[in-house]
Amino acid sequence: MRPFSQKATASHTQIPPRKSDKSLSSPNMNFKNSWSQAYGLSLIILVMPENKHLTHILLVPRVRQGCPKIIGMVEFIGILNVKVIGGTKLAIRDMSSSDPYVVLTLGQQKAQTSVIKGNLNPVWNEELKLSVPQKYGPLKLQVLDHDMVSKDDLMGEAEIDLQPMINAAASFGDPELLGDIQIGRWLKSGDNALTADSAVMVTGGKVKQEVTLKLQHTESGEVTVEMEWMALNI
Numbered sequence: 565m566r567p568f569s570q571k572a573t574a575s576h577t578q579i580p581p582r583k584s585d586k587s588l589s590s591p592n593m594n595f596k597n598s599w600s601q602a603y604g605l606s607l608i609i610l611v612m613p614e615n616k617h618l619t620h621i622l623l624v625p626r627v628r629q630g631c632p633k634i635i636g637m638v639e640f641i642g643i644l645n646v647k648v649i650g651g652t653k654l655a656i657r658d659m660s661s662s663d664p665y666v667v668l669t670l671g672q673q674k675a676q677t678s679v680i681k682g683n684l685n686p687v688w689n690e691e692l693k694l695s696v697p698q699k700y701g702p703l704k705l706q707v708l709d710h711d712m713v714s715k716d717d718l719m720g721e722a723e724i725d726l727q728p729m730i731n732a733a734a735s736f737g738d739p740e741l742l743g744d745i746q747i748g749r750w751l752k753s754g755d756n757a758l759t760a761d762s763a764v765m766v767t768g769g770k771v772k773q774e775v776t777l778k779l780q781h782t783e784s785g786e787v788t789v790e791m792e793w794m795a796l797n798i
């Protein structure tokens with residue numbers, strides 16, 4: 565056992581650890597790596613410890629070297645949950661059917677459902693979550709046909725005006741303090757894609773609105789979504 569032990573000790577002393585590498589280069593590299601891994605998606609979400617509400621988002625460019633530079637700040641006013649329920653009589657984009665999925669766009673944010681193959685009356689029942697900035701526009705909904713070899717084809721699109729729901733919720737205050745009531749309405753008109761007037765409801769302490777849209781820029785098709793609005797700092 566002794567010769568083996570001596571050999572091991574000798575080997576260790578011949579190759580001393582490189583202290584300079586460990587104390588200087590390594591932490592720097594780790595810092596760069598952790599920033600690029602954590603913030604490479606361009607968004608940092610801050611959770612305020614006092615009220616645990618999401619209040620700010622920092623826009624950060626992708627990190628190539630060193631510390632990221634903060635280029636702007638957007639204040640959120642709430643979270644929008646959109647349950648994409650389903651579509652009916654959607655347009656044909658393949659031989660006799662389509663492989664539809666829904667893409668929601670709000671400003672720079674996008675969210676999409678899964679693809680349902682070969683179905684013109686798909687049921688998704690999928691919840692998509694979006695953050696709503698202080699200056700928000702309409703929520704854009706697109707239905708696309710998934711294709712394996714070519715670009716996905718548009719099966720129609722429509723816009724949802726979020727103002728009736730957000731404004732109604734703001735004027736009624738905390739929905740958890742209200743009973744089940746109607747607090748607002750988005751009216752069908754020639755300027756929007758609604759198939760019927762859409763009520764903004766408080767149900768079980770939550771602000772909800774179901775919307776059925778006639779798809780535009782296509783031959784046929786309707787899509788129904790149920791939105792839930794969670795205002796921050798109310």
Ligand SMILES: [Ca+2]
Binds near residue numbers: 658662663709710712
């Ligand atoms: Ca297809």
